[in-house]
Amino acid sequence: MPDEKIETLVIGGGQAGLTMSHQLKQRSLPHLVLERHRIAERWRSERWDGLKFQFPNWSVRLPDFPFPHDDPDAFSDTGTIIRYIEAYAELVAPPIRCGVAVTRLAQRGGGGFIAETTDGTISAENVVVATGPYQRKVIPDVLGDHPIFQVHASDYKNPAQLPPGAVLVAGAGASGAQIAEELQHAGRRVYLSIARHRRLPRRYRGRDLIWWLADMRLDQMTPEERGSARLGPVISGAYGGRTIDFRNFAAEGMVLVGRIEAAQDGVIEIAPGLAESLVDGDLVYSTFLDTVDAYVKRRGLDLPEDPDARTTVADPPCVTTPLTRLDLAAEGITSVIWATGYGVDFGWIDVPVLDERGEAVHHNGISEVPGLYFLGLQWLSKMNSSFLSGVGDDAAVLADHIRTRR
Structure with missing residues (x-):
């Protein structure tokens, strides 16, 4: 028997997972967010000290949360973006558990999913994989x-x-x-x-x-x-x-x-x-x-x-x-x-939703397996799907889809 049951499980506590939580809360849909390390971990540990964000300040935004800045045409450093995401997390106040990794996701008999984690098993009717597009370092x-x-x-x-x-x-x-x-x-x-x-x-x-x-x-x-x-x-x-x-x-x-x-x-x-x-x-x-x-x-x-x-x-x-x-x-x-890029790492997903390259098969984030979704991937539904300014639109679509499944 699973240790815990939840209606919707969101895997990943970066901007995609936080935005998903925001949209689910606005629709009064119960859920849980799991983050294997800290909120916005990749921004913290996988960026160099002198990085400047590629988007001008005026274009940076998350749903219902404007980006504070003094110069709209300037480009922020990593620390500023991390503080912004942290502040967004305070606004959203997601039901999140940090330091918990999902090691296997499988289908449950009769529908739904079982997530095996480093802190026990969780049964969920819906799962949103919001782990981002930069998971596996590509080094020739x-x-x-x-x-x-x-x-x-x-x-x-x-x-x-x-x-x-x-x-x-x-x-x-x-x-x-x-x-x-x-x-x-x-x-x-x-x-x-x-x-x-x-x-x-x-x-x-x-x-x-x-x-x-x-x-x-x-x-x-x-x-x-x-x-x-x-x-x-x-x-x-x-x-x-x-x-x-x-x-x-x-x-x-x-x-x-x-x-x-x-x-x-x-x-x-x-x-x-x-x-x-x-x-x-x-x-x-x-x-x-x-x-x-x-x-x-x-x-x-x-x-x-x-x-x-x-x-x-x-x-x-x-x-x-x-x-x-x-x-x-x-x-x-x-x-x-x-500087040879990244690939996805969905090897822990034991559900038939991956192609021969190990990439997710979906349409606008909705997989063919009922209740399984993806968010925050590049070109999920459009060019700006992985932008800070675009992930909210995709999250809203997924939240509406999850609500119809109730």
Whole structure:
């Protein structure tokens, strides 16, 4: 027999789990939230010290809870976001138990679910999995046990954490770009490995990227409208927030290299195609500017033109004559930061709702198994599903669905 029975169990105490609790409370639906560590744990332990949030202050919000700030166009640090989520938790006052992990979720005979936890078993009619999209660190098995300092971006804290010497940052998404720039500002010689990416403007025609996404309703784009593309935009809130062009990084001394292909005895083989990757990023960038310009003209918006945004930078020597091999010892590289992303980890879900890649199968967060839901995943129902500003809409839909099951 289960130790406890509850109508709805919410697994995860980050912004998604808190928002789900908020929506359930507003509908007077009994529930329990379980968090394996602390509220907003990943914000606390899996972010580096100098991280700046990628969203301007004016765009940060959770349901019924405005974000306090002095500068709407600034970008907040991690500590500020943590305090905001903590304050939201005080507002919501969720029925939450921290330090309790769910080790297995299975279906119960006759309907519903059994959750095995580190604090006993719980029977639930409904379960909302709100554990987030960043669960499993993806680290390519390239260098293996080669004697060099290696760390995933989620475990990187600051330049002083690394041994003296040059640094290779593998991965040029938003995190990799911001970490590489921070290390360069700290006086390190930095090598940045770049593959395919989506480069977008931080600001254009006097408005931030997030403003454009919202005003053009691109942040409401559905997974079906998006297609198979999965690359996130390369944007940054660091140093006041500015558009990233990797050629500018190179002009300041950074060495750009292509995608890491293989390695042996500390010598990395670099795949060809660095210049082509930059061109592809430029195409995404210019296409977005064209889309904005057409939108401004169509809507008759009184916004200034921005010709400087289309200024092109010449390819630096590291692009025109790219490295094909990188000898870590010869280049004085003593650290590798793997900014290579994350995968989900749903291995504890013993319910037939996962595909061959181990990812959740659902429609707008609602699985085909009655009563089992997902929240906070990227592109759950639309582009902004994993944004602080978007998770509340999805939570409201799930709460309404749960209410109909009563």
